[in-house]
Amino acid sequence: xxxxxxxxxxxxxxDQTERPTILEPTDAIIKLAAxxxxxxxxxxxxxxxxxxxxxxxxxxxxxVDEVGPDVVNVKVxxxxxxxxxxxxxxxxxxxxGYQTHCVHRGPGAVPGAQAEYARIPQxxxxxxxxxxxxDADLIPSLLAASDVLGTGWFAAVAAExxxxxxxxxxxxxxxxxxxxxxxxxxxxxxxxxxxxxxDRQALARDxxxxxxxxxxxxxxxxxIKELTDGLGAHSTIEAVGTQESMLQAIRATRAGGHVGxxxxxxxxxxxxxxLFFSGVHLxxxxxxxxRFLPELIQLIWDREIDPGKVFDLTLPLEQAAEGYRAxxxxxxxxVLLTL
Amino acid sequence: xxxxxxxxxxxxxxDQTERPTILEPTDAIIKLAAxxxxxxxxxxxxxxxxxxxxxxxxxxxxxVDEVGPDVVNVKVxxxxxxxxxxxxxxxxxxxxGYQTHCVHRGPGAVPGAQAEYARIPQxxxxxxxxxxxxDADLIPSLLAASDVLGTGWFAAVAAExxxxxxxxxxxxxxxxxxxxxxxxxxxxxxxxxxxxxxDRQALARDxxxxxxxxxxxxxxxxxIKELTDGLGAHSTIEAVGTQESMLQAIRATRAGGHVGxxxxxxxxxxxxxxLFFSGVHLxxxxxxxxRFLPELIQLIWDREIDPGKVFDLTLPLEQAAEGYRAxxxxxxxxVLLTL
Numbered sequence: 001x002x003x004x005x006x007x008x009x010x011x012x013x014x015d016q017t018e019r020p021t022i023l024e025p026t027d028a029i030i031k032l033a034a035x036x037x038x039x040x041x042x043x044x045x046x047x048x049x050x051x052x053x054x055x056x057x058x059x060x061x062x063x064v065d066e067v068g069p070d071v072v073n074v075k076v077x078x079x080x081x082x083x084x085x086x087x088x089x090x091x092x093x094x095x096x097g098y099q100t101h102c103v104h105r106g107p108g109a110v111p112g113a114q115a116e117y118a119r120i121p122q123x124x125x126x127x128x129x130x131x132x133x134x135d136a137d138l139i140p141s142l143l144a145a146s147d148v149l150g151t152g153w154f155a156a157v158a159a160e161x162x163x164x165x166x167x168x169x170x171x172x173x174x175x176x177x178x179x180x181x182x183x184x185x186x187x188x189x190x191x192x193x194x195x196x197x198x199d200r201q202a203l204a205r206d207x208x209x210x211x212x213x214x215x216x217x218x219x220x221x222x223x224i225k226e227l228t229d230g231l232g233a234h235s236t237i238e239a240v241g242t243q244e245s246m247l248q249a250i251r252a253t254r255a256g257g258h259v260g261x262x263x264x265x266x267x268x269x270x271x272x273x274x275l276f277f278s279g280v281h282l283x284x285x286x287x288x289x290x291r292f293l294p295e296l297i298q299l300i301w302d303r304e305i306d307p308g309k310v311f312d313l314t315l316p317l318e319q320a321a322e323g324y325r326a327x328x329x330x331x332x333x334x335v336l337l338t339l
Numbered sequence: 340x341x342x343x344x345x346x347x348x349x350x351x352x353x354d355q356t357e358r359p360t361i362l363e364p365t366d367a368i369i370k371l372a373a374x375x376x377x378x379x380x381x382x383x384x385x386x387x388x389x390x391x392x393x394x395x396x397x398x399x400x401x402x403v404d405e406v407g408p409d410v411v412n413v414k415v416x417x418x419x420x421x422x423x424x425x426x427x428x429x430x431x432x433x434x435x436g437y438q439t440h441c442v443h444r445g446p447g448a449v450p451g452a453q454a455e456y457a458r459i460p461q462x463x464x465x466x467x468x469x470x471x472x473x474d475a476d477l478i479p480s481l482l483a484a485s486d487v488l489g490t491g492w493f494a495a496v497a498a499e500x501x502x503x504x505x506x507x508x509x510x511x512x513x514x515x516x517x518x519x520x521x522x523x524x525x526x527x528x529x530x531x532x533x534x535x536x537x538d539r540q541a542l543a544r545d546x547x548x549x550x551x552x553x554x555x556x557x558x559x560x561x562x563i564k565e566l567t568d569g570l571g572a573h574s575t576i577e578a579v580g581t582q583e584s585m586l587q588a589i590r591a592t593r594a595g596g597h598v599g600x601x602x603x604x605x606x607x608x609x610x611x612x613x614l615f616f617s618g619v620h621l622x623x624x625x626x627x628x629x630r631f632l633p634e635l636i637q638l639i640w641d642r643e644i645d646p647g648k649v650f651d652l653t654l655p656l657e658q659a660a661e662g663y664r665a666x667x668x669x670x671x672x673x674v675l676l677t678l
Binding site: 092230231256261265266272277 | 435437439440580582585594603604605607609611615616617618620621622
């Protein structure tokens with residue numbers, strides 16, 4: 001089969017590899033309907049994370065092709081969406097809604113989903129079947145649910161978004177934009193998207209943003225304060241993962257407010273005293289997408305949300321390298337790869 | 340009048356000073372019934388915070404002696420308890436329960452309460468009158484409500500303590516011990532106090548601790564994990580404020596659990612990646628004691644709680660220097676000063 005492999009930073013290739021096989025009785029093999037490139041794939045691409053001949057991809061939708069003998073919740077032929085982290089969905093941590101911290105989780109995200117087939121561990125806990133075979137136009141949105149929508153949604157939930165609240169969103173990548181969509185669905189009064197890219201601003205408005213702030217850093221914080229009677233946002237979604245974005249999120253939030261952070265933390269060190277006197281709530285981490293999948297799949301199935309709009313470039317899998325370049329150069333927000 | 344002044348680190352004296360006077364129409368002057376030394380007073384005493392001829396003390400109970408012309412909620416003769424931070428209790432931030440971040444708050448804690456009289460800014464928002472003149476034996480508990488009880492209570496609320504939960508408490512000073520008391524009142528199933536001092540362990544058990552962990556750092560975390568099926572506490576109260584104690588609290592808490600931190604942060608720098616992958620909720624800061632005062636006063640008045648037990652040394656105000664020494668040398672948990 002064909003699979004995307006990152007040989008080294010900046011060096012992405014499509015190799016011929018073996019179709020994965022069932023290794024554990026709880027595994028399933030799925031035939032992907034589509035896959036995509038994640039903003040977090042840019043960390044190794046840019047050399048910020050180590051990488052050496054790594055099979056890429058952790059976002060996936062497709063049809064179950066084979067199941068291990070212990071799998072009972074999904075069957076061959078089901079169309080499924082899964083979280084980018086596998087989980088048993090039965091342990092105490094999963095039951096509390098933190099499936100990315102499942103006591104039986106794998107060592108990291110599901111690997112190798114930018115490929116024709118992928119092996120999904122703990123299929124019963126990880127995969128959720130859709131109500132039937134989806135129309136083709138729903139596939140991008142279902143694919144988004146696998147990570148970026150679920151992650152943006154978790155950020156909004158972690159930021160305690162709700163009616164009557166003003167929400168600031170730091171980061172205009174796919175996760176930040178879908179944080180806007182989630183904030184709208186969760187009933188926020190006002191949604192301030194921080195973005196300086198016209199196309200992303202337009203999509204943010206389409207998803208429900210009421211205000212756009214182009215300034216960053218201290219100036220961005222000052223603008224958020226101006227828009228909120230000097231107090232700051234009730235809820236702030238952080239979807240970048242840098243020191244600047246974390247401080248921007250904390251400083252843009254009023255005392256007693258909530259910061260939901262999902263940008264994978266890189267070289268972040270939070271000053272304790274500033275955090276202490278900020279009085280904010282801080283919650284985040286790798287999103288337990290599995291918690292939200294049934295609800296998100298239903299919203300997509302009912303065509304109430306269209307998160308697939310974040311894909312602004314579609315390429316065949318063979319052109320994965322061009323997809324990575326386009327995202328690296330910010331020519332694309334998120335790239336869908338067809339099979 | 341007599342007042343405690345810290346001339347320099349380690350140099351505490353009782354001076355003759357002027358009785359404070361009304362400066363703002365919203366001020367009240369109170370005649371203190373008792374005052375006390377706070378764990379946070381040890382930071383400047385030990386040279387960790389700058390100090391130069393500083394009037395000390397921010398915890399107080401007493402009788403209103405004089406009010407400014409705009410004060411309507413308390414009157415001369417009322418016995419009052421106040422938060423260590425003044426607040427108007429009417430702004431949007433106060434109404435949300437974050438009075439320590441009041442938009443009209445002073446530059447810091449109420450100053451100069453280790454004295455015969457103290458000036459309390461924004462008396463209407465800051466002070467709460469007791470149902471009547473208290474019996475003498477209630478005064479230590481009412482005094483504790485002014486800061487350490489309210490702070491321990493806030494930590495427990497910030498840590499989302501409640502029925503069915505296991506709570507870990509990092510720090511066996513007055514605030515940590517009263518965090519134990521708060522956790523008990525808030526219905527925690529199990530309360531693990533981290534302490535290696537026999538007298539403090541005994542008081543923790545008296546306040547409701549079910550388990551004691553003597554180990555610290557990684558060993559302490561390992562013990563908490565052992566006691567919680569390997570998962571960590573649901574709720575952890577952090578009442579120290581050092582790098583070690585913050586990391587101990589975060590690491591002792593399960594993913595999806597809550598850390599309530601109230602130890603004033605000193606030289607703390609939180610590693611972003613560890614925090615991200617911990618999956619905990621983090622909330623804390625200077626406690627909005629005012630939010631809890633009516634409830635805490637009633638619990639004390641009804642003799643349902645006895646937080647005054649944290650005072651294990653009582654000295655006349657004149658011997659304040661000995662009080663500081665006793666706390667510095669850990670011969671006393673908390674020192675009450677009589678007037």
